Amino acid sequence: MDRARVGLKDVARLAGVSVKTVSNVVNDYVHVTPATRARVTAAIKELNYRPNLSARNLRQGRTGIIALAVPELDIPYFAELARLVIAAAEERGLTVLIDQTGGVREREQLVAENFRAHLIDGVIFSPLALTPEDLAARMDDTPMVLLGERVYEGPADHVVLDNVAAAREATLHLAGLGRRRVAAIGAQDDVAAETSRLRLTGYLDALTTAGLPADDRLIVPVEDYHRADGAQAMATLLDSGAASDAVFCFNDLLALGALRTLLERGFAVPDDVALAGFDDIEDGRYATPTLTTISPDKAGIAGRAVELLADRIAGGSKVAAREVRVGHQLEVRESTRGRHA
């Protein structure tokens, strides 16, 4: 049976000491007699006292909460990332609150403006629709760490992946199999779609390196990066008559959608068409065939992001914006290699 609201005051009364002494015990202040400490801890236990974070935070100006703003939680890549970020934050005693932007500009703007002012100490943000100008124009000075691909200059700390190199690698792998008509699924018109742009650059680079001609008909645009878009894009590609023998999809969901369409229409993967994705989500490892993909160091991204943010929160915003690069690796699986080996 616990009283309605138990505060330091109540514990102090029960233990026969001052409020501040109880506070000292709670905060492991050094100079407290063992005897006093014992009496206080006993009282705390008896009353089932738990510190009121709102009050503590009000006093200290920090909440211990950070936000993770991602497009959608049920995109496996972001779900995996969220798990890792939450775990990394927990190690530092931080709690994570998730905001879903849906990739919608308006909502991303809210995040940039820090509409959760005073509730969060900082934000890890994976923007889709915002331009660098939007971010540079940001008024708020709450610490922020950007994830993802865009080449931002200066506005905030940034954890990036070498998208161009990774996309080049994946495409070269396809070309290295002897495929001559390598398509790309995942182009986007939107100027803000930086991920798409970088991966496309890597793809085109690779074609040049491999001595293959670029063919516009092999570059298929998509609306979004979900399975449905991949399935649709693959259908478009097949229907276009522009024969292709390999496809690099700009993420795994697109690849899984494309795979579905291929199998549905009776194509053999990789014999007729080889397929590579990007992200290394778990689905890809259990698809049939298993999916060749670029595997970004997700734990690294999460860990470094939390680290940068925690540092920024602790140290104020003294130092200039930092950029951290994390690694990636090509995972060759059945969708390009085939079943043997």
Place this chain on the structure above:
Amino acid sequence: MDRARVGLKDVARLAGVSVKTVSNVVNDYVHVTPATRARVTAAIKELNYRPNLSARNLRQGRTGIIALAVPELDIPYFAELARLVIAAAEERGLTVLIDQTGGVREREQLVAENFRAHLIDGVIFSPLALTPEDLAARMDDTPMVLLGERVYEGPADHVVLDNVAAAREATLHLAGLGRRRVAAIGAQDDVAAETSRLRLTGYLDALTTAGLPADDRLIVPVEDYHRADGAQAMATLLDSGAASDAVFCFNDLLALGALRTLLERGFAVPDDVALAGFDDIEDGRYATPTLTTISPDKAGIAGRAVELLADRIAGGSKVAAREVRVGHQLEVRESTRGRHA
């Protein structure tokens, strides 16, 4: 350029009114002259004032934050659920904070004890390892809504699915295809594994109804409910020599894992073995073959859970624990129906 910390006080000074008047404007109190309101809003904008939630919460005793405690965020079912819960909460002006328990008893106990006391107003909890006794013994009286399958008596509001009926339905569907050796993947020894127990009950019920004999060798236990466990379990089943022509997996991840093993070993699905899952996660709709599954009303679960919780938060803990049932539906797809139709 925003000052370090802007408070009502600063706005009040600039607008030439009292602190309380500013507060009134912020809270849309009715009796404020349009003129005053205008002056104040101008000052708010100029200073880029944002209310301090810690202070507000301290005053009001509520934070507007609810927790969602699930095993893991990158289990697609929970990721989808999380998205829906966050969306539903947002409609009510609530913010969601996610706790990952990993299904570990110790961590679930922390959630039950409300280790985030004073930070959250309530919790939506999907426990795996806790027994009803654990929950009944809970000291804390923070509002809580339980999700999932267990038949809890009384401790808290509860949103449930009719697991037994759903499992029965799925199994009967398999039997209805003429399959005589219907296996089950997903049994668990642990007494606390109530989901497993209920789905097993439904499975056994269905066998009886269909006039099929139960065969222990067709019931495969798993450690966890991930793809890897399903793949492993399917391998065990195949290796055991206990021929089966259909498998009901207790969730979609298990089914996708099992599917992988079947295809890897050259079995045709559904011709050799028909396969059904549970949860209707998106992966299943893009697997080849697409996965027949039980589709729970996830939006319903999320919506009702938030509704119950919000109600409980508003109304205090007056009323007795409520139980809400949500529907489900059998989605017949290629893994049982085949490609035609």
Place this chain on the structure above:
DNA sequence: AGTGTCTTATTCAACGTTGTAAAGCAGGGC
């Protein structure tokens, strides 16, 4: 004994907000 240092505990004020009570001010009816 006097001075200084260290430990232990306390008092006070402040963080930013809002509920309560009350004050100031207008207009209407007598």
Place this chain on the structure above:
DNA sequence: GCCCTGCTTTACAACGTTGAATAAGACACT
């Protein structure tokens, strides 16, 4: 001219916590 009513604004206290300053006691060294 006075009182009542209703609108608008205000002063004050309190939510639970902790940093700063301080008091009280113990002990050691001169």
